[in-house]
Amino acid sequence: MSPSRGRRLGAFVFLSPGLTYLVVLLLVPLVLVLSYTLFQRGRFGGVVYEVTGENFSRLIDPLYLSVVGTSLKIAGLTTLLALLLGYPTAYLIAQLPRKWKTVALVAVVLPFWTNFIIRVYAWIILLNGPGLLNSGLKALGLGPYELLYNQGAIILGLLYSYLPLMVLPLYAAIERLDPQLREASANLGASAFSTFRKVTLPLTVPGVLTGCLFVFVPSFGNFVIPEMLGGGKSVMVGNLIRTEFLQARDWPFGSALTLALVAVLVVLLIAQSWVARRA
């Protein structure tokens, strides 16, 4: 067998099964969703293949724009809180002795490997009317408060679910820092805070950006947590999409919402790589 024929045979044998699978079950479905945004809904679900711009004009209806705005706000606040909690945690883990470092890291990731629904359920137990937090507050002579079924509960649930995704990239970035840089800064008379602001933080910006993206992306498109902890049916874009597909059966408009979701995330990805390149 000639080498070039062998290479071509190899490429075919190894690449074609997986690529066929990806084309049929990933690319074709995504192109279908994309094309559905242009058509009209059928009377009993499904689509009527008549081109319309209606799905996009509905998108800019203030009602739907406000849902997008709420989703951005909730995902943004979650990301900010995760960063405020995750950065100091990652920073301290990076300074632990080697043996404890592994323990601390595994302990951060461990809850992440348990069932997602179970992790969200735990917060229903904690926050509910007769739940544990209210019992605690009652002992202090406070409450009871309605802690569940509001945006705060959604943010808490998202933070709980995705905090490990913030800590890991931050840890990787901080760990890679040369400790001599910080020592040099301290020796030259910089305070701990200005060493952090002028040396540590700028050098870990790529890790910060990755962590923020890892938390923001699954938060923004989430529908399970807002549904379980948020009460209301259409708080976030994910809830709207779910409703359009499984209940309202307006697949074309649901597709347009999905496209909007992807568009927001793509814009963020581009912004992230732009900032990372400048940093």
Place this chain on the structure above:
Amino acid sequence: MRRSKWLHVPFWATYVFLYAPIVVLVVMSFNSGRSAYTYEGFSLKWYGELAQDERIRDGVVNTLIVAAGSTVVATVLGTLLAVGLARYTRSKTLDALALMPAVLPDLVLAIGLLVFYGMIQLTLGLYSVILAHGVFSMAFVAAVVRTRLSNADTSLEEASRDLGAGPVVTFMKVTLPQLTPGIIAGALLAFTLSLDEFVIAFFTIGNNEQTLPIVIYSMIRFGVTPKINALAAILLLVSFTAVIVGQRMTKIGESRAED
């Protein structure tokens, strides 16, 4: 280090935040009362009720079928794809395509597959979930196997080809044995991801079957009972054991590789 003492507050806050809900969940699973919120006394009765719940038993069986099926699909296709991408092409586009399911939000993949299955009028069931889980699991298997491939010694493969073996024989006799630890790690990852996956299964399973995460989800919607806590406690135990055993195994594998 005295100066960074204030950092200890968010550090410990993180761990308390991560583990307090889990502790509460487990403690409440031993509650003798009917309430999932107020602890009345110690009892194992909810674990007993759990064992008799047919819906949960069916959910467990379905979840295992889906996880096993999608792991087989993902491991075979993902391994081949990783070898193909690493050895037979330099295309950045194909690299990106292979990684795409791992980066795409689960809801988007779920919607795409729902629309696609509707278009080809496939009756939804366990196999439609197996095919769906295969998509993202394959991306993870391919990524894990590729890291292993980039560390593997290519001179052996070249020697095999110089001696006249074709790509398939070279793969079976030379590449595959070197890749086995990576393939096992990828398969374990695929299996675990499928066990826990909710969103894609929820959209692609139809009305006749349920995987365990879907059973739990619909149980919660009907109200919370200590039975769900007992189920949660068991699942926590299973996944914690799996992670710690997995961690140990990687360590043993690494120390063997260093020898």
